[in-house]
Amino acid sequence: xxxxxxxxxxxxxxxxxxxxxxxxxxxxxxxxxxxxxxxxxxxxxxxxxxxxxxxxxxxxxxxxxxxxxxxxxxxxxxxxxxxxxxxxxxxxxxxxxxxxxxxxxxxxxxxxxxxxxxxxxxxxxxxxx
Amino acid sequence: xxxxxxxxxxxxxxxxxxxxxxxxxxxxxxxxxxxxxxxxxxxxxxxxxxxxxxxxxxxxxxxxxxxxxxxxxxxxxxxxxxxxxxxxxxxxxxxxxxxxxxxxxxxxxxxxxxxxxxxxxxxxxxxxxxxxxxxxxxxxxxxxxxxxxxxxxxxxxxxxxxxxxxxxxxxxxxxxxxxxxxxxxxxxxxxxxxxxxxxxxxxxxxxxxxxxxxxxxxxxxxxxxxxxxxxxxxxxxxxxxxxxxxxxxxxxxxxxxxxxxxxxxxxxxxxxxxxxxxxxxxxxxxxxxxxxxxxxxxxxxxxxxxxxxxxxxxxxxxxxxxxxxxxxx
Numbered sequence: 001x002x003x004x005x006x007x008x009x010x011x012x013x014x015x016x017x018x019x020x021x022x023x024x025x026x027x028x029x030x031x032x033x034x035x036x037x038x039x040x041x042x043x044x045x046x047x048x049x050x051x052x053x054x055x056x057x058x059x060x061x062x063x064x065x066x067x068x069x070x071x072x073x074x075x076x077x078x079x080x081x082x083x084x085x086x087x088x089x090x091x092x093x094x095x096x097x098x099x100x101x102x103x104x105x106x107x108x109x110x111x112x113x114x115x116x117x118x119x120x121x122x123x124x125x126x127x128x129x
Numbered sequence: 130x131x132x133x134x135x136x137x138x139x140x141x142x143x144x145x146x147x148x149x150x151x152x153x154x155x156x157x158x159x160x161x162x163x164x165x166x167x168x169x170x171x172x173x174x175x176x177x178x179x180x181x182x183x184x185x186x187x188x189x190x191x192x193x194x195x196x197x198x199x200x201x202x203x204x205x206x207x208x209x210x211x212x213x214x215x216x217x218x219x220x221x222x223x224x225x226x227x228x229x230x231x232x233x234x235x236x237x238x239x240x241x242x243x244x245x246x247x248x249x250x251x252x253x254x255x256x257x258x259x260x261x262x263x264x265x266x267x268x269x270x271x272x273x274x275x276x277x278x279x280x281x282x283x284x285x286x287x288x289x290x291x292x293x294x295x296x297x298x299x300x301x302x303x304x305x306x307x308x309x310x311x312x313x314x315x316x317x318x319x320x321x322x323x324x325x326x327x328x329x330x331x332x333x334x335x336x337x338x339x340x341x342x343x344x345x346x347x348x349x350x351x352x353x354x355x356x357x358x359x360x361x362x363x364x365x366x367x368x369x370x371x372x373x374x375x376x377x378x379x380x381x382x383x384x385x386x387x388x389x390x391x392x393x394x395x396x397x398x399x400x401x402x403x404x405x406x407x408x409x410x411x412x413x414x415x416x417x418x419x420x421x422x423x424x425x426x427x428x429x430x431x432x433x434x435x436x437x438x439x440x441x442x443x444x445x446x447x448x449x450x451x452x453x454x455x456x457x458x
Binding site for chain 2: 001002003004007010011014015018019020021022024025028029030031032033048051052053055056058059108111112113114115116117
């Protein structure tokens with residue numbers, strides 16, 4: 001083998017980078033997050049649907065409320081009507097049940113490095129003291 | 130045929146994953162095949178590179194595109210004809226990060242019957258660089274699904290990539306980049322007759338495979354959404370050697386993962402090995418110092434040299450007897 005020193009160094013660096021998730025997680029665990037809902041009951045759609053699609057629902061709500069003044073959402077699965085509201089005080093909104101941002105929203109968002117910009121305009125729900 | 134057959138192979142692979150997962154083989158497609166794939170990828174990669182490293186390069190053969198180092202009053206082109214290691218390193222860095230040699234790509238065209246015209250052709254460079262950088266950024270971005278806690282530079286990369294803040298989940302620029310670039314690289318091989326003539330199934334297959342991987346990824350993010358938390362749990366299970374198969378992961382994810390596994394297995398034995406090969410290209414990674422340094426061919430036989438002195442020492446007496454002149458008395 002020619003230039004063994006350089007080539008083996010290169011290979012070691014390459015393998016090190018590729019396998020970083022493995023040796024960087026030594027002693028780690030799956031750490032699956034468990035988001036906490038503060039009130040039991042059903043959400044606007046089923047839990048599985050919400051897990052995958054809540055961001056799209058919120059996006060559509062925002063546009064239809066702001067542009068068309070359409071404030072009522074009819075659940076596709078349950079047929080019940082909901083206020084299209086993320087965090088209105090005194091009315092039913094997402095944060096009526098999901099009232100703890102750290103334990104609900106951030107649990108999964110931090111796990112998957114998602115940083116939504118909801119709270120740049122909306123006021124974060126604060127836990128009652 | 131050589132265009133259609135690789136497409137059929139990729140479609141068969143997609144069908145394999147689809148029906149396999151529908152038949153309940155989630156552990157096979159979610160755990161076993163990815164493990165096999167990463168092992169084959171790494172061992173194959175090392176095997177290939179070691180194989181190349183065993184080939185001797187007896188003489189410096191860099192492709193030179195400028196004045197060689199010569200007399201002090203002749204200006205050397207240090208970048209295109211490097212004579213030092215530093216020059217080679219800069220040349221290689223420009224090649225690897227910016228595809229400098231592809232930037233010089235020219236196109237020959239016949240016009241007005243029999244006149245030949247050469248022109249600059251930057252499209253291949255543009256398609257290539259958009260594709261490779263998008264692929265790299267996408268690959269690095271995916272480590273958010275493997276690492277916990279997630280390092281800051283990955284969150285930064287995500288933010289930069291979704292800087293436009295279009296839609297929810299935020300649209301990644303590299304997603305559009307890779308789809309557009311792979312489509313261009315594919316169409317180029319189909320539309321231009323000369324390149325179509327040169328193209329082989331080994332050229333089309335990786336393009337189809339990468340395009341399918343990109344399409345399934347884009348579908349999962351923007352259209353047929355999957356539960357990312359469960360997917361991260363699966364990925365974390367793989368890297369911590371505690372494999373778990375969470376329920377409720379869409380079949381699209383398994384197709385995506387299976388195609389990536391196939392790509393990883395195929396990688397070391399295909400043209401895609403230019404990832405490692407670019408570093409070992411003797412036409413790029415050698416300094417042009419043929420005139421300044423003596424390079425000895427490594428396979429030269431070990432020739433025993435006998436000097437005249439030794440010859441004379443042996444035959445001095447005989448030479449004297451017949452009256453031949455000798456150096457030493």
